[in-house]
Amino acid sequence: MNISFVFDVLGVIAFSISGVLSGVNKRLDIFGIFIIAFVTSVGGGTLRDIMLNLPVFWMQNMLYSYLIFVSGLLAVIFRKKLYYLKNSLFLFDTIGISLYTIIGIQKGIEAELHPLICIFLGILSACFGGVLRDILCNEIPIIFRKEIYATACLSGGIIFFVLTYFSVPPNWVVILSGAVVFTVRLSAVLFKWSLPSLYQKD
Amino acid sequence: MNISFVFDVLGVIAFSISGVLSGVNKRLDIFGIFIIAFVTSVGGGTLRDIMLNLPVFWMQNMLYSYLIFVSGLLAVIFRKKLYYLKNSLFLFDTIGISLYTIIGIQKGIEAELHPLICIFLGILSACFGGVLRDILCNEIPIIFRKEIYATACLSGGIIFFVLTYFSVPPNWVVILSGAVVFTVRLSAVLFKWSLPSLYQKD
Amino acid sequence: MNISFVFDVLGVIAFSISGVLSGVNKRLDIFGIFIIAFVTSVGGGTLRDIMLNLPVFWMQNMLYSYLIFVSGLLAVIFRKKLYYLKNSLFLFDTIGISLYTIIGIQKGIEAELHPLICIFLGILSACFGGVLRDILCNEIPIIFRKEIYATACLSGGIIFFVLTYFSVPPNWVVILSGAVVFTVRLSAVLFKWSLPSLYQKD
Numbered sequence A, B, C: 001m002n003i004s005f006v007f008d009v010l011g012v013i014a015f016s017i018s019g020v021l022s023g024v025n026k027r028l029d030i031f032g033i034f035i036i037a038f039v040t041s042v043g044g045g046t047l048r049d050i051m052l053n054l055p056v057f058w059m060q061n062m063l064y065s066y067l068i069f070v071s072g073l074l075a076v077i078f079r080k081k082l083y084y085l086k087n088s089l090f091l092f093d094t095i096g097i098s099l100y101t102i103i104g105i106q107k108g109i110e111a112e113l114h115p116l117i118c119i120f121l122g123i124l125s126a127c128f129g130g131v132l133r134d135i136l137c138n139e140i141p142i143i144f145r146k147e148i149y150a151t152a153c154l155s156g157g158i159i160f161f162v163l164t165y166f167s168v169p170p171n172w173v174v175i176l177s178g179a180v181v182f183t184v185r186l187s188a189v190l191f192k193w194s195l196p197s198l199y200q201k202d
Helices: A003-025 A030-051 A063-077 A079-084 A088-110 A115-136 A150-165 A170-190 B003-025 B030-051 B063-077 B079-084 B088-110 B115-136 B150-165 B170-190 C003-025 C030-051 C063-077 C079-084 C088-110 C115-136 C150-165 C170-190
Strands: none
Touching: A003 A030, A003 A063, A003 A079, A003 A088, A003 A115, A030 A063, A030 A088, A030 A115, A030 B030, A030 B150, A030 C030, A063 A079, A063 B115, A088 A115, A088 A150, A088 A170, A115 A150, A115 B115, A115 C063, A115 C115, A150 A170, A150 C030, B003 B030, B003 B063, B003 B079, B003 B088, B003 B115, B030 B063, B030 B088, B030 B115, B030 C030, B030 C150, B063 B079, B063 C115, B088 B115, B088 B150, B088 B170, B115 B150, B115 C115, B150 B170, C003 C030, C003 C063, C003 C079, C003 C088, C003 C115, C030 C063, C030 C088, C030 C115, C063 C079, C088 C115, C088 C150, C088 C170, C115 C150, C150 C170
16 A cells, blocks of 8 residues: 555544644634635645646545545544643644645656755645635734744655655655654744744834 | 526626625725625636636636626615615625536536535635635635535535436526525525534633 | 846846745744745746646746745845835835736736736736735735725736737837836825725715
8 A cells, every 4th residue: 555645644634633623713613614624634735736737636536525524523523532632733733744745745756846846845735724724714824923834844855855865765755754844843842943033123 | 598607697796796895895995896806706716717627717708807897887886775785795695606606516517526526616616706805805704604604505516416316407406406505595694593613611 | 038037037036025024024934934935926926827727937947936045035134224225125016016917918918818818917917926925914915905006007907908009019018018017006105196995984
């Protein structure tokens, strides 16, 4: 079985749960919650496919819709339990961006684009669903604010091409660079890393 | 004459008027009002066509631009009269989503997609113009808040495929399922139906 | 050397600098600043290419990414100097929209679209990057508010087709209609022109 496929499925589930928790938090109705779950899950990949002139992935394969629906439903039912696991939203979000970064890079490579553009597609796939979620909830997207977020995807993307350059086997490239995204993001939150803001009162 | 075409034209007019009223309400200048009218009218269909890799409908056929301009202009001129008809904004919006839901479903069927994806395209065509309008006006999109909105489109979409399954003639499928969207949305507002919000203080 | 290419490069630089200044102003971190610079620079052109079913311009040609990165970096380093030149943000923005309006119109002509749609594509190319920038920063897009902005692009677009109709040589059409956009926008701010808002308390 293809490891990319496993990553894809896990990413959809992780983001769907993250979307449900955001929607519940924003006091949306049940339909709005599922829309946010859907948008968070497939938003980044949809923009990626549109920009690559590919068929939109979830419109060709019903698996994604079913996964989002079922995992969203479970998240709604067990939302209290997920809540009490204080950091669950954060954890699912972090797993999601790790997985999606790699998928985005791989699609860029298939389209024979420049490595930098591939990394950009990875960041886009990983972060744009969350950006849409935040825009729809009328907030400044979290990735533009203090926390290290897209930077984690960027690090993983660079590692991806460095490992590929040194002929590391593809499955290991995928696992290791995904782990880098996850670790950087996790460390950033645990150790309160942040990028400098350049704003100053003059 | 094709009934889909009539629906298409009426939908554009309805959404254009709804956009003008929102823009006036938001104190935008005259140019901004026309942009909002345009975005509300064609936003959903544009995203639908992009996702289906089809040419964007209003770029191939000037009829839509002229319709939006003329109906927008009339809405601007007679805006006070439309205002005094307290519920006009709501009414035009409701007509618009009924018509666009059906058009979206039909485009999905032409692209030979799964019925669920067709219904999704219907909801997208119907609701995304309004979502864009609300995002541009810096509000949480109305469809994510209390009122039953996308649910009305969903009901109509399901009826569409149920009727088709029972071999109801196409024109009747279109009229009946459009009527379902309209009736559900209207009833929801008249009888103050709403979907449950899952938010709770813990 | 093609004058369109020179315009393209200058437009990217101008918008990139304008994006950096907005990002700094919004207290974003360094990564967020570069994302805003990128989105402001290529957002309008990306939507234009997607709607025309063309390959997205900056994904095919690394020049744009490098230009945005270098000009963004210079803008970050010299941001205080740019700040003290009070109107620099405005000036770069105005140069950017002038250049992008023309490029959008030219792409529309190449796709053999109706002149009105070409003008619309010009406005979209010029303004949508800024709209995205404002949406991401959670503000009502500047073009929908008081100032004459899209109207300047509209004027330039009309002049473009009037000059073309009278067989003015292409390079002069480009320079003159670009100058119209620039002049209208500059005059609008200098002389505090604005379009009427139709809002009234009833």
